[in-house]
Amino acid sequence: MRRLRFHPCGNFKERYEEELTIFTTDFGRFWLLVGLLILFVVIPFLSKPYLLYVINHIGMAAIAAIGLNILIGYTGQISLGHGAFFGVGAYAAAILGTAGGFPFWLSVIAAGVITAWVGMLFGIPSVRLKHLYLTIATLAGQFILQYLFVQWESLTKGPEGIMLPRATLFGVDVKGDRAFYYVIFVSFVILTWIAVNLVRTRYGRAFIAIRDNDRAAEGMGIPIFRYKLLSFAISSFYAGFAGGLSAYYIGSITPEPYTLFLSVEYIAMIIIGGLGSIPGSVFGAIFITLLNELLSHATEFFMNIGALTKIALTIAPLREFVFGLAIVFFIIFEPKGLAEVWRIIKSSFKLWPFSY
Amino acid sequence: MEFFLQLLIQGLSVGFLYALAALGFVMIFKSSSVLNFAHGELLAIGAFIFLVFSVRLNLPIPIAFLFTLAGTFAMGFVIERLFLRPLIGEALIEVIMLTVGLAAMFKGLLLVIFGGNLFNYPDFLPKALTIEWGAITIPPVYVASFIIGIIFLSIFGFFFKYSSQGIYMRSVADNQPAxxxxxxxxxxxxxxxWAIAALVCALSGIILGIMNGINVHDISIMGLKVFPVVILGGLESIGGAIIGGLIIGLLETFTGGYLSTSLKEVIPYVVLVFILLVKPYGLFGLVEIERV
Known part of the structure; x- marks a missing residue:
């Protein structure tokens, strides 16, 4: 049996492989196992349905946020169209599930693939555009897609929306929060695993090279356009997959949720969580989803107290204010996000009591 | 024909408004290369400050107008000092995201204070400004906005060309280290x-408010319309912003008039994507040449 590895008291890495390992010590593997056990055995049986509902939303948001982080955090291409891509996924799954008659699993995966193609389409401007111009192009993409959701009535049924059939997986009826919990979090674990490993491969390194200096990257022989498109495709696949899941989970879709504000929400997630960090995307998804729930609870709470209904009405827009404030606060005071906070906490434990 | 002329005039005046709104945007971009996503909210803040001074506090219109300009000028300073200054030298994405955050913040704040209702200014423009020309009447708002726009555009033109502050601004835009x-x-x-841009925004916000009434949502959508305008004209060019604004305004009005009203909202963005693919630096923008 090989020896357990513990934290070295300094940086003694000698090979690149050591730098690239996910688990530097066996403790990491152990904690991952514990985490998975808690995720799949403890949480679904101890939580109440409402809590499960919130956690499911966190899971879907985390999948989409990881996708966006691959695009923004790793490849450096700012996209303001992620909310619309999420919507494309939801609509693709809904249309395939109803008119196409696809089974649940296939229509969600197909939704991811279709969204990947749509994402690539809106990534084409990145052949000539960078930074600001690309951001504006994705903004235009957001509006065009939003328009299509409402106006392309033969396909999307317009403002009425689409009712989805019940999801079945391997002959089993997927109904209720707990069943969906497993569907969502199994895909979450798989997609996270893919993302974590993706950024360690040549593709991930190419993405990071493009982010850090695209001209140098091109000089080193990286075909940047192809990689940018690939990054758009991967990121949109994640968004579309999450969108498809959410469409089935909620059971019906309308064009309303997939606005620019949703895109901003996703951007807020990865900024608050930490750009260029997969765990960061998950932290951000947790933070934003909980914030959302908290604010809607506050609204409901005040609504029910007759005298305070007026306060409740002002809290609804306060949501937007708090969002903006969170983004601004994190950019100014902790630009690396919650992932950095987490790292600091961890390392201060590691070094305790000799914190220097 | 009459319909066409009416649309033409409406399109030109809408376009003029876009041009005016884009002006503040171009100012910020020229001197600090910040892509300001909070632009629509700046417009709205200007419009609402004027509303507070003119309607709530019942000040005479000219005084309310001056107060608004002074207030937004100061506000621009404060915004820059509080939010943008800590980010000088930071990565572009963070600055862009910061303005996105600011946009959400301002919008939320305005909604909390004023709510999502439609407000109106008192009708203070003199009827004498109405132009009647055959069957076509041009309402005084358009005439007034045109006059104010011309005055301010020429003031800023001279400011950039001849005043030392304006020359500093152009030099910073051109090459910051130098x-x-x-x-x-x-x-x-x-x-x-930022201060000047906030002032220009307030100005266009007020005119917008006179034309369509003041509503937080409508005006902040207007801020996003600025993007097609400036991309068409070129991000660095004030002249381009004016021409871009007129073209987009006309395009929108004619689409709304002849094709469909729902298409009207999205056509500027379709054009935007098209321009970005064909001529990304716009009609008058600075072409950056990069070779590996």
Missing amino acids: ALSLGVHVRRVFAMS
Whole structure:
């Protein structure tokens, strides 16, 4: 049996492989196992349905946020169209599930693939555009897609929306929060695993090279356009997959949720969580989803107290204010996000009591 | 024909408004290369400050107008000092995201204070400004906005061309390190450009409010319309912003008039994507040439 590895008291890495390992010590593997056990055995049986509902939303948001982080955090291409891509996924799954008659699993995966193609389409401007111009192009993409959701009535049924059939997986009826919990979090674990490993491969390194200096990257022989498109495709696949899941989970879709504000929400997630960090995307998804729930609870709470209904009405827009404030606060005071906070906490434990 | 002329005039005046709104945007971009996503909210803040002064506090219109301009000028300084200054030298994405955050913040704040209702200014424009020309009547708002726009555009034109502050601003826009080494106070220039931009925004916000009434949602959508305008005209060009604004305004009005009203909202963005693919630096923008 090989020896357990513990934290070295300094940086003694000698090979690149050591730098690239996910688990530097066996403790990491152990904690991952514990985490998975808690995720799949403890949480679904101890939580109440409402809590499960919130956690499911966190899971879907985390999948989409990881996708966006691959695009923004790793490849450096700012996209303001992620909310619309999420919507494309939801609509693709809904249309395939109803008119196409696809089974649940296939229509969600197909939704991811279709969204990947749509994402690539809106990534084409990145052949000539960078930074600001690309951001504006994705903004235009957001509006065009939003328009299509409402106006392309033969396909999307317009403002009425689409009712989805019940999801079945391997002959089993997927109904209720707990069943969906497993569907969502199994895909979450798989997609996270893919993302974590993706950024360690040549593709991930190419993405990071493009982010850090695209001209140098091109000089080193990286075909940047192809990689940018690939990054758009991967990121949109994640968004579309999450969108498809959410469409089935909620059971019906309308064009309303997939606005620019949703895109901003996703951007807020990865900024608050930490750009260029997969765990960061998950932290951000947790933070934003909980914030959302908290604010809607506050609204409901005040609504029910007759005298305070007026306060409740002002809290609804306060949501937007708090969002903006969170983004601004994190950019100014902790630009690396919650992932950095987490790292600091961890390392201060590691070094305790000799914190220097 | 009459319908066509009416649309033409409406399109030109809408376009003029876009041009005016884009002006503040171009100012900020020229001097600090910040892509301001909070632009629509700045417009709305200006419009609402004027509303507070003119309706709630019942000040005479000219005084309310001056107060609004002064207030937004100061507000521009404060915004720059509080939010943008800590980010000087940071990565572009963070600055862009910061303005996105600011946009959400301002919008939320305005909604909390004023709610999502439609407000109106008192009808203070003299009827004498109405132009009647055959069967076509041009309402006084358009005439007034045109006059104010011309005045301010020429003031800013002269400001950039001849005043030392304007020349500093152009130098910072052109080459920041060189400007620094020649003793230009770059931070003050940034603050100045935000202040002026906030002032211009207030101006266009007020005119917008006179034309369509003031509603937080409508005006902040207007801020996003600025993007097609500036991309068409070129991000660095004030003249381009004006021409871009007129073209987009006309396009929108004619689409709304002849094709469909729902298409009207999205056509500027379709054009935007098209321009970005064909001529990304716009009609008058600075072409950056990069070779590996």
